[in-house]
Amino acid sequence: MPELQDQPALTIQGLRHRYAPNQPPSLIVPELVLNTSEQMVLTGSSGSGKSTLLHLIAGLMDPSEGTIRVAGTCPQSLRGQARDKFRGRTIGMVFQTHHLLMGFSALENVMAALMFSDIPRGSHRARAKSLLDTLGIATPDQRVERLSVGQQQRVAIARALACDPVLVLADEPTASLDPENAQAALDLLQQACRSSGSALLCVTHDTRLINRFDRNQHLPAPHEQLQETGGGA
Amino acid sequence: MSMSDWNIVTRSMRHRFFSSTITVLSVAVACGLVTLLISMRNAGENSFKRGTGNVQxxxxxxxxxxxxxxxxxxxxxxxxxxxxxxxxxxxxxxxxxxxxxxxxxxxxxxxxxxxxxxxxxxxxxxxxxxxxxxxxxxxxxxxxxxxxxxxxxxxxxxxxxxxxxxxxxxxxxxxxxxxxxxxxxxxxxxxxxxxxxxxxxxxxxxxxxxxxxxxxxxxxxxxxxxxxxxxxxxxxxxxxxxxxxxxxxxxxxxxxxxxxxxxxxxxxxxNPADTVGGLFSIVSNIDQVLLAMAIAVMLSSGVSILLALYNSMEQRRRQIAVLRVLGASRARVFGLVLTESAIIGLLGGVLGLGIALIGGMLVSTALAQRVGIVVEPALPIDGYLMIVLATVALSCLAGVIPALAAYRTSVVRSLRPVG
Incomplete structure (x- = not known):
């Protein structure tokens, strides 16, 4: 897919989102471009719409205004199954709470990310195993509920990277970890993205993470932005 | 072996072992009861006629x-x-x-x-x-x-x-x-x-x-x-x-x-054979009542599948949301829940046949010893097949509402961090 390589991993223009038509916007992003393999952190207090932004990028919601393109494709232009498939193939997500599938092994959790893609089934196991190995999970057949919190987050990272996504979205990936584990997890996430060539967009309220990223940007809460520009909705 | 929808369904069922087992058992009991009643009804007349032998x-x-x-x-x-x-x-x-x-x-x-x-x-x-x-x-x-x-x-x-x-x-x-x-x-x-x-x-x-x-x-x-x-x-x-x-x-x-x-x-x-036949046409009213009861039991177990799956949906919204994030379509998660209810129906149906066969053996032994009537509670093989198929169909029907709930699950809302 040479065209995909040429496109930025993420482009956002004139994005505004409201939960209901008559309400003030809950999220405003005038412009944002993230190039291939670039790593960026967006900081913002709670209420700035950080999680909403990630859900919009992932095509789990439709924005009220503006356009989002992931590797040149607007997820909102895709319908139903096509959009789900696009998300599975192009975007990896890491959450604050890992959201692993309970009752399944680490290996199965990673393979679950592959099962909805067009990657040949025969390669799933080896691929998942080597990813977990890279991330330091020595017991891939262990059920995830038996792993430590730090290990669980590593499995979640492996799962996000399973399909070699163009873009990895991380929503407060370190918030549920102690400082030591947080460091380690972030190191692994950034390293893994680099080696797979995936762009990384991380949203967090923790400003201490800023220095670790190529770029950082503050995402002000919408009411602050509206006061600055003096613009209304 | 890679992951498949089948893995997901069977693993989730095992993860909720207790509730899955109870649901399967309730289907099995209902199916067994229905099978037993139907096969007994079949066998009763035959066995009664048997005792009249070659007397004209x-x-x-x-x-x-x-x-x-x-x-x-x-x-x-x-x-x-x-x-x-x-x-x-x-x-x-x-x-x-x-x-x-x-x-x-x-x-x-x-x-x-x-x-x-x-x-x-x-x-x-x-x-x-x-x-x-x-x-x-x-x-x-x-x-x-x-x-x-x-x-x-x-x-x-x-x-x-x-x-x-x-x-x-x-x-x-x-x-x-x-x-x-x-x-x-x-x-x-x-x-x-x-x-x-x-x-x-x-x-x-x-x-x-x-x-x-x-x-x-x-x-x-x-x-x-x-x-x-x-x-x-x-x-x-x-x-x-x-x-x-x-x-x-x-x-x-x-x-x-x-x-x-x-x-x-x-x-x-x-004419003994005719007389016994006549007796059964009198009794057939009662046995329609029994059949109606059996169907009621079957329906109530359908409702219990519905409830069991629907309640589990509350626990599973997160799982479903995660699968959606990983690229599963709405139709696919609908299918997952429906597959689970079909499996419950199949397990319950087969187990139910087992219950019916064992129950039938006990009843026929008791009848043979107490009353001296040999009842062979057996149905033709396609009869058993029909019963299992009907059980699976009913289970799927009961699974539609929970499956719709899975279909409609809001990913965004279900993924909010706990606490």
């Missing part, structure tokens, strides 16, 4: 064909109105019977009815179509006061060859019976099981039965302590209660003889 006509002086068959072939109660020996002889000479077997009921030992008859009972009469009598051990009776036991009677009462017992006058469970201690009967033969009511009975010669009755008559005249022997019998003592008869292969003659006997007010004639 049962002739008696009972009030009607139904009591006549129930009393003289299924040993329900002692027949009421006796036939004199002379009347029997006259009947026999009036029609072209291939065979006509005199039978006399009225005595018993413990719960087992004792039938007085002659040896043609064992040679001409077949207790079930194509089945001839044979002995487990011993011989048929040759002299008075010898008993041949049906297989169940022997087993239940713990009697074996050479044992001596005293009979009671009066059929089992009737009032005013008394024991004839003066006469000792000895067991000379034990019959092979036939799977009919006859297995519960004991058989002796007509003469032995008559002597018991003659003794009662003579005691009333001469007082206690007298001895009665075959020579003391008078015509009045020689009574029977029914005649098992057949014209053999002459089917055309059968219609004529039946209609002639039906016109004769002195006789009650029954």
């Amino acid at each position: 006509m049962l002739i008696s002086k009972e009030p009607g064909p139904l009591p006549s068959v129930l009393n003289s072939m299924f040993y329900a109660q002692a027949p009421g109105n006796p036939i004199t020996w002379a009347q029997f002889q006259q009947l026999k000479s009036s029609y072209p019977f291939a065979w006509a077997i005199p039978t006399q009921l009225g005595d018993s030992y413990q719960d087992a009815p004792v039938m007085g008859t002659d040896l043609s009972f064992f040679t001409s009469f077949q207790p079930a179509a194509g089945l001839s009598w044979s002995l487990q051990s011993g011989t048929y009776f040759e002299e008075p006061f010898q008993l041949v036991l049906g297989s169940d009677a022997a087993a239940r009462l713990g009697l074996s060859l050479g044992d001596s017992i005293s009979l009671e006058h009066g059929a089992p469970r009737t009032q005013g019976g008394h024991t004839h201690d003066e006469f000792e009967f000895s067991v000379v033969g034990i019959l092979e099981p036939t799977g009919t009511a006859h297995d519960r009975a004991m058989f002796t010669s007509l003469e032995s039965s008559w002597i018991l009755h003659a003794h009662d008559r003579r005691e009333a005249i001469f007082g206690h302590g007298i001895v009665t022997i075959a020579d003391d019998l008078i015509e009045e003592d020689k009574k029977i209660t029914a005649v098992y008869a057949s014209l053999g292969d002459r089917k055309a003659a059968l219609v004529q003889v039946l209609s002639a006997l039906r016109r004769d007010p002195d006789w009650t004639v029954a």
Whole structure:
């Protein structure tokens, strides 16, 4: 897919989102471009719409205004199954709470990310195993509920990277970890993205993470932005 | 092995082992009950007809064909109105019977009815179509006061060859019976099981039965302590209660003889197979009620699948949301939940058949031992297949609402961090 390589991993223009038509916007992003393999952190207090932004990028919601393109494709232009498939193939997500599938092994959790893609089934196991190995999970057949919190987050990272996504979205990936584990997890996430060539967009309220990223940007809460520009909705 | 929808479904079921098991069991019980009822219904009529064997006509002086068959072939109660020996002889000479077997009921030992008859009972009469009598051990009776036991009677009462017992006058469970201690009967033969009511009975010669009755008559005249022997019998003592008869292969003659006997007010004639068939058409109302109950049980277990899956949806919203994030479409998660309900239906259905087969065996054993009726609660193989398919279909139907809930799950809302 040479065209995909040429496109930025993420482009956002004139994005505004409201939960209901008559309400003030809950999220405003005038412009944002993230190039291939670039790593960026967006900081913002709670209420700035950080999680909403990630859900919009992932095509789990439709924005009220503006356009989002992931590797040149607007997820909102895709319908139903096509959009789900696009998300599975192009975007990896890491959450604050890992959201692993309970009752399944680490290996199965990673393979679950592959099962909805067009990657040949025969390669799933080896691929998942080597990813977990890279991330330091020595017991891939262990059920995830038996792993430590730090290990669980590593499995979640492996799962996000399973399909070699163009873009990895991380929503407060370190918030549920102690400082030591947080460091380690972030190191692994950034390293893994680099080696797979995936762009990384991380949203967090923790400003201490800023220095670790190529770029950082503050995402002000919408009411602050509206006061600055003096613009209304 | 890579992950598949099947893995996801079976793993989630195992993860919620307790609730999955309970749901499967409730489906299994319902399905088992329905299967048992349907197969019993099927088997009941067949097995009842079985006991009538090759008897074309049962002739008696009972009030009607139904009591006549129930009393003289299924040993329900002692027949009421006796036939004199002379009347029997006259009947026999009036029609072209291939065979006509005199039978006399009225005595018993413990719960087992004792039938007085002659040896043609064992040679001409077949207790079930194509089945001839044979002995487990011993011989048929040759002299008075010898008993041949049906297989169940022997087993239940713990009697074996050479044992001596005293009979009671009066059929089992009737009032005013008394024991004839003066006469000792000895067991000379034990019959092979036939799977009919006859297995519960004991058989002796007509003469032995008559002597018991003659003794009662003579005691009333001469007082206690007298001895009665075959020579003391008078015509009045020689009574029977029914005649098992057949014209053999002459089917055309059968219609004529039946209609002639039906016109004769002195006789009650029954075609045993028809009479039993008639009995079942009366009973079929009850069994529709049972069937309706079974269907109600089935429906309620459908509701329990619905509830079990729906409740599990609350716990599973997160799982479903995660799968959606990983690229699963709405249709696919709908399919996952529907597959789970189909699996519950399939497991429940198959387990239910197991329950029905075991239950059927228990019931048929109990029936065979207590009532002497052989019920084989079996359906044709496609009947079982239909039941399992219907169970799966019903389960899928019950799964639609929870599956829709999965379909509509909001990913964004379900992924909010806890706390």
